[in-house]
Amino acid sequence: MNTPAATDSAASAAALPLFYKQPSPLIADRDAELTMAGTGDYRFASITNSLPLVASELPLACKFYPILFSEGAAPQMVALLGLRSGENLFVDAAGRWSEGSYIPAYVRRYPFIFLENDERTEYTLCIDLAAPGVGTGIGNRLFENGEPTEFTRAALDFCREYQAHFRFTAEFTAALHEANLLVDNRADVTLADGERLSLSGFQVIDEARFNALPDETFLQWRQRGWLHLVYCHFISIGNWGALVDRSVPKAV
Template identity: 30%
Template sequence: MAEYQPLNPADHGDGYWHPTTGYRFALDQCAVTLVGGELSAASRHMPVGLARHQGQWSLVAVMSREPGRNVLVDGSGRWRVGYVPSILRGHPFALVAVPGKDRHVLCVEKGSVTADTSGEAFFTSEGELSPRVSRVLKFLTEREKQQIKTQRALKVLDEADILIPWPILKGVYRVDEKKLNALEDGAFLRLRESGVLPLLYAHLVSVGHEGLLDVEAGEASIPDKLDDLFGGSGDDLTFDFH
């Protein structure tokens, strides 16, 4: 598991990092979280389910049926389908919650810090975040805001009692279409008025990609060149939920 440390001038003022050029770091990740704004794009390329952690629901891109494996990355680190989840595009950075406080801090994966001056500096000579790292922080901050909205939306689906375990991967759930179709008019109207239906339907579209996980690494089609580090994957992360 990756070890992250808070980014600060005292520890990283003379440090550098290299922008991601591949996804070998994700080879052992069977699932990662998504936010509502990227679901439309992600649902066209991979199965997306729901998972609950510490009482909160999240969208998850399912990348393998087995823990410790990712069939959407080949051995050379190339992503094999047409969408890369935003959380992976943030590598080697992450926003990490401060225990006991309602805030997050920008962290960097410890193994990605280098003294190699051919890399990107973390900070300017004045001790401010470099322009590129500032872009990273803005990207991850927006993602965190959208994650909160997504959790609220998924709570509505949970309260509608239409979620069932999905055998695709332990701990992952999906919408049961039979339960959805059996909802009384009032219950369905509440879903529509909440604004969650676009998310729900995109999730159902993604279910059809479950078979992708049965293809061995290297056999599926390879997408065009890797996306730019932040942006370029067809999503702006924005998700409007009432």
């Protein structure tokens, strides 16, 4: 399973967040003519089989995607989009997201992003200058009369809200790791056409270990609003079959 290479921290040329190629801080004087046109084209998201999720998305995301956790001491919660590396089964050749399926906030935020400075003392709203639709032509202006437009302020609010949910989610996944609830998993799948696929490098919550949590911990998790996130994860595992079905090319 390929997972995003970096979280929303100070980005370097060697480790940019997934999708972002040329993130640049938005500066009114310099970017006075910058515009962004909404293309409705999600082909930029077709290059990965997993995307980060924040906790607030789980009640919707669990209806469409298996929700898994990356390995390591700082596990990341992700939606699984395909069974092969670099494959997103929810984006077609024309760049359309599968109709009726939930589109993760990480995708809807693009090409905007908050990035930290080197001291991690403040965030700056940035935009990927390499993103489709970003330029100095048609589309929504980002600044007018030296001030952010309503479009830019909406992007700022979205990124600010996303960052808050990101921190909350990191606390939740850290608690899962500390409670030793995450276990390595592997999926071996045989498609209807006989092709065999194997997916590894991800973790799931061990239901038996979760049910054995001390009552005090269980109560603390309820107070933190974490319990329903665990149950959303368990519900999401039922989406494996639908994902397998999507992996088989449809007859034309």
